[in-house]
Amino acid sequence: xxxxxxxxxxxxxxxxxxxxxxxxxxxxxxxxxxxxxxxxxxxxxxxxxxxxxxxxxxxxxxxxxxxxxxxxxxxxxxxxxxxxxxxxxxxxxxxxxxxxxxxxxxxxxxxxxxxxxxxxxxxxxxxxxxxxxxxxxxxxxxxxxxxxxxxxxxxxxxxxxxxxxxxxxxxxxxxxxxxxxxxxxxxxxxxxxxxxxxxxxxxxxxxxxxxxxxxxxxxxxxxxxxxxxxxxxxxxxxxxxxxxxxxxxxxxxxxxxxxxxxxxxxxxxxxxxxxxxxxxxxxxxxxxxxxxxxxxxxxxxxxxxxxxxxxxx
Amino acid sequence: xxxxxxxxxxxxxxxxxxxxxxxxxxxxxxxxxxxxxxxxxxxxxxxxxxxxxxxxxxxxxxxxxxxxxxxxxxxxxxxxxxxxxxxxxxxxxxxxxxxxxxxxxxxxxxxxxxxxxxxxxxxxxxxxxxxxxxxxxxxxxxxxxxxxxxxxxxxxxxxxxxxxxxxxxxxxxxxxxxxxxxxxxxxxxxxxxxxxxxxxxxxxxxxxxxxxxxxxxxxxxxxxxxxxxxxxxxxxxxxxxxxxxxxxxxxxxxxxxxxxxxxxxxxxxxxxxxxxxxxxxxxxxxxxxxxxxxxxxxxxxxxxxxxxxxxxxxxxxxxxxxxxxxxxxxxxxxxxxxxxxxxxxxxxxxxxxxxxxxxxxxxxxxxxxxxxxxxxxxxxxxxxxxxxxxxxxxxxxxxxxxxxxxxxxxxxxxxxxxxxxxxxxxxxxxxxxxxxxxxxxxxxxxxxxxxxxxxxxxxxxxxxxxxxxxxxxxxxxxxxxxxxxxxxxxxxxxxxxxxxxxxxxxxxxxxxxxxxxxxxxxxxxxxxxxxxxxxxxxxxxxxxxxxxxxxxxxxxxxxxxxxxxxxxxxxxxxxxxxxxxxxxx
Ligand code: HEM
Numbered sequence: 001x002x003x004x005x006x007x008x009x010x011x012x013x014x015x016x017x018x019x020x021x022x023x024x025x026x027x028x029x030x031x032x033x034x035x036x037x038x039x040x041x042x043x044x045x046x047x048x049x050x051x052x053x054x055x056x057x058x059x060x061x062x063x064x065x066x067x068x069x070x071x072x073x074x075x076x077x078x079x080x081x082x083x084x085x086x087x088x089x090x091x092x093x094x095x096x097x098x099x100x101x102x103x104x105x106x107x108x109x110x111x112x113x114x115x116x117x118x119x120x121x122x123x124x125x126x127x128x129x130x131x132x133x134x135x136x137x138x139x140x141x142x143x144x145x146x147x148x149x150x151x152x153x154x155x156x157x158x159x160x161x162x163x164x165x166x167x168x169x170x171x172x173x174x175x176x177x178x179x180x181x182x183x184x185x186x187x188x189x190x191x192x193x194x195x196x197x198x199x200x201x202x203x204x205x206x207x208x209x210x211x212x213x214x215x216x217x218x219x220x221x222x223x224x225x226x227x228x229x230x231x232x233x234x235x236x237x238x239x240x241x242x243x244x245x246x247x248x249x250x251x252x253x254x255x256x257x258x259x260x261x262x263x264x265x266x267x268x269x270x271x272x273x274x275x276x277x278x279x280x281x282x283x284x285x286x287x288x289x290x291x292x293x294x295x296x297x298x299x300x301x302x303x304x305x306x307x308x309x310x311x312x313x
Numbered sequence: 314x315x316x317x318x319x320x321x322x323x324x325x326x327x328x329x330x331x332x333x334x335x336x337x338x339x340x341x342x343x344x345x346x347x348x349x350x351x352x353x354x355x356x357x358x359x360x361x362x363x364x365x366x367x368x369x370x371x372x373x374x375x376x377x378x379x380x381x382x383x384x385x386x387x388x389x390x391x392x393x394x395x396x397x398x399x400x401x402x403x404x405x406x407x408x409x410x411x412x413x414x415x416x417x418x419x420x421x422x423x424x425x426x427x428x429x430x431x432x433x434x435x436x437x438x439x440x441x442x443x444x445x446x447x448x449x450x451x452x453x454x455x456x457x458x459x460x461x462x463x464x465x466x467x468x469x470x471x472x473x474x475x476x477x478x479x480x481x482x483x484x485x486x487x488x489x490x491x492x493x494x495x496x497x498x499x500x501x502x503x504x505x506x507x508x509x510x511x512x513x514x515x516x517x518x519x520x521x522x523x524x525x526x527x528x529x530x531x532x533x534x535x536x537x538x539x540x541x542x543x544x545x546x547x548x549x550x551x552x553x554x555x556x557x558x559x560x561x562x563x564x565x566x567x568x569x570x571x572x573x574x575x576x577x578x579x580x581x582x583x584x585x586x587x588x589x590x591x592x593x594x595x596x597x598x599x600x601x602x603x604x605x606x607x608x609x610x611x612x613x614x615x616x617x618x619x620x621x622x623x624x625x626x627x628x629x630x631x632x633x634x635x636x637x638x639x640x641x642x643x644x645x646x647x648x649x650x651x652x653x654x655x656x657x658x659x660x661x662x663x664x665x666x667x668x669x670x671x672x673x674x675x676x677x678x679x680x681x682x683x684x685x686x687x688x689x690x691x692x693x694x695x696x697x698x699x700x701x702x703x704x705x706x707x708x709x710x711x712x713x714x715x716x717x718x719x720x721x722x723x724x725x726x727x728x729x730x731x732x733x734x735x736x737x738x739x740x741x742x743x744x745x746x747x748x749x750x751x752x753x754x755x756x757x758x759x760x761x762x763x764x765x766x767x768x769x770x771x772x773x774x775x776x777x778x779x780x781x782x783x784x785x786x787x788x789x790x791x792x793x794x795x796x797x798x799x800x801x802x803x804x805x806x807x808x809x810x811x812x813x814x815x816x817x818x819x820x821x822x823x824x825x826x827x828x829x830x831x832x833x834x835x836x837x838x839x840x841x842x843x844x845x846x847x848x849x850x851x852x853x854x855x856x857x858x859x860x861x862x863x864x865x866x867x868x869x870x871x872x873x874x875x876x877x878x879x880x881x882x883x884x885x886x887x888x889x890x891x892x893x894x895x896x897x898x
Contacts (some may be wrong), residue, residue, distance in 0.1 A: 129317055135358045160604035162613050162632035216846060223819050243633050245644035245794045247801065248544075249411050250439050255404040259397045268394040272843075273386040274354045284394075291397075303404060 006098035007157050011089030014150060015146040020084035020145045026079035028135035034073065055060075074132045081139055088146070092116050099157035104173045105164055107300055111149035114177035114296075115142050120179040129217065133208055137188040148297075157293045168239035176232040180292055182225030183264075187289035187306065189218035189288075190282040197279055215282065219271050222285055226264045232259050252303040256295040263288040340783035351385045352458060357842065383450070384457035392451045399447050403438035406430065410439070452541060459534045466527050473533075475511055477517040477827045484827075484838035486852030490859045500828040500835065503858050509826065517829035526843060529817025532810055540807035547800030549577040552585060558653045559668050559790040563591030563618075566641075566795065586639040586797075588621040595648055595789040599719050608678060608717050615645050615791045630793065644794040649673045650681055651790045652701050654724055656691075658780040664690030670790050671701045672745055678715040679703050684736050684747045685727075690893030691779050694734045698747045699727035699764065701787070725767040725784045729776055824848050826855055835859060 092112045096103035104113040122138045125131055160169070193214035195205045208214065241247040248254060267288055270281035277282060351357055370378060382388060407415030416436050420427050434441035436460065474764035481487055492500075494516045501518045554574040556564045564570045566585045571792050576582065598612040615630040619638055628636045628643075635642040649672060656665035664687060671683030685697040704717035705724035713726055732752030735742065755776045756762040762776050772783035823842040828835055837859065839852040 122874060156605035158603060158609060159600055159611055161610055165612075166633045168633075219844070220846060227812075227815060227819060230812060234812065237338060237808070238805070241801070242635065245635065245642060245646070246798075247804065250403055250408060251411055252404040255400050259400050262393050262397040262400070266390050266397070267389045269386055269393065272351075272356055274356050275387065276390060277356055299404070 006094050010091045010098055011150070011154075012086045013094060014146065017084045017087035017091060018143060018146045018150070020080055020087060021139050021146065024077045024080035024084055025136060025139040025143055027073050028139055031073035031077060032133075032136055046070075059198060074135065076141035077135050077139070077297075078126070078132055081119065082123055082133060084142070085116070085123055085140075088112075088116050088119065088142075090239070095157065099159075102170050104177065105160055105169060106153075106155055106158075107296075108149055108153040108155055110177065111145060111153055113174075114180050115145050117151070117177045117181040118142065118184045121140060121185055125185065125221075126201060131185075131189075131217070133192070134185065134188040137191065138185070141184065155207060163243050166239060166242065168235060168242065169280075172232060172235040172239055175228050175235060179225045179228030179232055180296075182221050182228065183285075183289050183292055186218045186222035186225060186285055189214050189221065190285040193218060193282045196283075196288075211278070215271075215278065218282070218285060222264065222288075223268065226261075226268060229257075229261055231262065233257055252299055253295070256291065256299050260288055260291045260295060263291055318683075340501040352384060353381065354386050355675055359773075362811075380457065383454050386395055387453070389454055390456065392447060392454060396447050396451060397439070399444050402435055404439070406435040408438060409436045448541070452538060455537060459531060459538075462527075464537075466531060469527075470524050473512040473826065474521040475521045476537055477514050478615075479831055481827055481829060481836045481838035484840050486834065486849045486856075487838040488852070488856050489831075489834040489836050490856050492830065492859060494830035496835055496859070497828060497830050500859055503855065504826065504828070507855070519829060520826045520828075521824070523824060523842070525817050526821040526823040527818070529814040529819075529821065532814030534810040534814075536807040540804055540811070543800040543803035543807060547577075547798050547804070549579045550800065551796065551798045552576040552580050553794070553796040554585075555646065555792060555794050556590075557670055557790055557792050558590070558592045559670065560592055560594055560788040563589055563620075565589040565620075586621075586641050588619055588638050590638075590643065590793065590795075591618040591620070592616075592791055592793075593618060593627075597648065597719070597789065599717070602676075608719075610718070612647055612791060613648060613791075615793070617643075630791075640799075641795055641797040644695045644793045646792040646854055647673075648789060648791050650679065650701050650703060650720075650787050652683070652723075652787045653777075653785040654685060654725075655783045655785055656685075656687060656775075656780060657782075658691050659778055662690065664780070668788060676715065677718060679718040680713075680715040682745075684745055686736070686744070686747070688734050688736055691775075692777075693731050693779075694752075695775070695779060696730040696732075696734055696747045696749065697727045697765075697782075698730070699725065699748075701725050703787075720787060721771050723784075723787055725765075727765045727767070727782075728760075729765065730756050730757075731755050731777070731779075748862075819844075822847060822851075824851065826852065828855070828859065 059105060092103050092109075095109060099105070099109070103109045119138060119142050122131070122134060146215055192205070193211050195202070196208050196214055197211040209217070236254065237247040240249065240251075241255070263284060267281055267284040270276035270284050402881065407413075408717055409416050420430065430436055434443070438444055480485070497513070497516055497518050501513060501520075504511050504518065504520040505523075507524045510524075511518055511520045513519075541628050554566070554571045557572050558564055567582075574582065574585075576584075583790040593616045596612070596614045596616065597610065600606045600609045600611055603609075613632050617628050617630060617636070618625050619628050619636075621639065630636045630643050630645045632645055635644045637643075649670060651668045651670040653668045654665065655663060658664050665683075665685070669683055669685055671681035673679045673681040680703075681701045683699065683701060687697070700713070702713055702715040702722075702724045703719060704715050704721040705713050706716045706722070707713055713724060730747065730749055730752035735748045735751060754760040757764045760776075763771050765775075765782065767773050767782065767784040769784055769786060772781050774781050822840055822845040824845050825842065826837070826839045827838050828842070830836075836858045837852055839848050839855075841848045
């Protein structure tokens, strides 16, 4: 019997995390708005060369340590993001406890989990590269989507209908969320790449790594997303075979999973094709991510199909 | 990087002539970097040498040109994007294959658009010629692209790493570490230990690793072909059938006893496996405690008896847990209620005594719609149409609804029609639909008499003294899908190979490294073949090992092969050593 009080604690944690994400967003936004003096910009550019080239040794003396005061706002933003993420993750786990199963069996829960994964990837990717300049995008995304999820998608925890009672639910949906997380990070990088590739006149944009360094980063992140997405597609087919007696039936959700996969296959090709590398491939990555968002929101709510698992009537 | 600044003297000395042969150096890079395994518009290949306004192409030339276009990366991207776009309409318009009722509803709702749906085959998108055309073009392009690369890769895997380019200075991570020709052997050892395939060329060593990346890429693309071929073949060799079966009844796979049967081109109804299935009980569990989920189904289990070769054994079918019999799978697709109804005519003779399946629509509380046709035995033809409510409750409006999906308060409400059932018109009719065109409602919402309301065990009179009808009880039914897909295993194998290939091709770096003894020391540089963000650190790492920072300095035991003449050898025209020769030819 699902436990109602766990669910209200979960909601409390999720609402708090939304508030903290919003404050983190403001901190990152102020950081972005702040102009830098030319010397620091040069220091920053040095950093970027490293980011693009990928050689680890030089990052041991990043430019940021030289002038700690300047990165304060970004630091505050990042610390708040981590705090919000911990609250968010706790809220997600408590939702799972309340429902006595994995917390990704309806739209609200899937939103909760996948946004937690998006932010989690953003937080942990900092161990690899300093991508805090994506903070505005990620915290903005998290605030808006959590808002939509809690206001529009919320349903009380309910037991699983028979078709969803399968360990494939655990695998298929979780891997989809992981893929989404990496694609989300890649989309942020591609947006910045597009901004960076033309003279924007924005101080923030000029301070970013060069367009091709951003493209490299976006590609490396998106390709991991693509691997997870491929797995999602296959795991989904295996599950459909168990539940519905056919591994592929062009159900609406299957169609969209396929469309997304094919768009990203096009993106991977574009990266390797003369005349498509650069701006065009960045657009493809964004089209792919837009399709993911469309699949999750519009398709789930308005399209008819076997996957009507939104829990909304 | 300190190693580079220590080389500054050497670099400065080389500066003058470097500028002079900058062009030559670039071509050295191109030679080393050109990848003949790639279509000509791949970023790693040299600029296309397409003749612009040059000699006119003959027919063969045109064919070759068209083929090159079709198998180019650009075409692959465009076709992939077209495929993505072409798949979308099928999610907007109901498809015959996945949602036949939706197709009917959409056509009824938009009669003006029916011609458009038909013209564009919008109800059969995924089998339409235009969708198939994209898939076929993509596959042709894929095969055309992959086969030459397979040939090439096969040769490359058995050949040695290519000759060291004359100038390494333009390549990635170029640096010089202390050492001389005697150290080249040690360098080769280091590279070997790092998993590189190596080849000595005079005073240099050429090394390559990551052949598995290309293998993975080819496996990936190859498995797409395997999957598509398996899917197409599967539809020819499999069969698919469905049967609605009421508790206590059974069916056999002999065609006539099935509700629907689709067989592949190469399968006839006689090839179906010979077994029978009897449904003993369909066990359904609904949520009763969680206030937010009252009535939500928790479990469906069909307890069956399977008869094969004269023997009977029990089995279970659950959602997500199909039952396998003789290579065919049995799935539980849906369920519903079948009231037992008896009709007696005015003389007291039983004219109808059947268990009638009612179809549950979208209602989670299982109010179900059903039809009973009584062509014979009564004073005139009678049609009954109405609802079965497992847990009936009367609404304020007077209408009934079901408040729970399980049988708590069953009720049958029927409207009665008299007239011509239309059964003799020769047009096949659905048993679930009543054609009321030539009939008159004698009891129901539009008739003087109210609809019949019958509780379990009750008997009520039909209007106009036609007779009586009784509702004797209710059973559950299950819709069971039986099918066989002989190539399913191939599709799965293809999918597994696809993932393995993808992982290898995206995660294994393919690169070349060179170590060359010059007067200034050991030159080290690398070249990426495909995405390789770590190349620079790999070169740094090699340089560090050669300097002996990581590795204990190996004993110098040069074999004297590094003679002064070696310097000349490196001035030979560079060659990639690729077996296919000059790729631009
Ligand atoms: C069914 C259509 C196709 C799909 C889904 C597809 C998918 C992919 C994917 C996911 C990759 C990156 C992973 C890997 O390297 O294995 C890739 C790479 C590649 N594909 Fe395809 N592909 C398709 C058709 C084609 C065609 C028709 C060509 C020939 C023009 C082609 C040529 C290549 C090449 C050369 C690469 C390597 C790119 C690199 O160097 O990074 N592919 N493809």
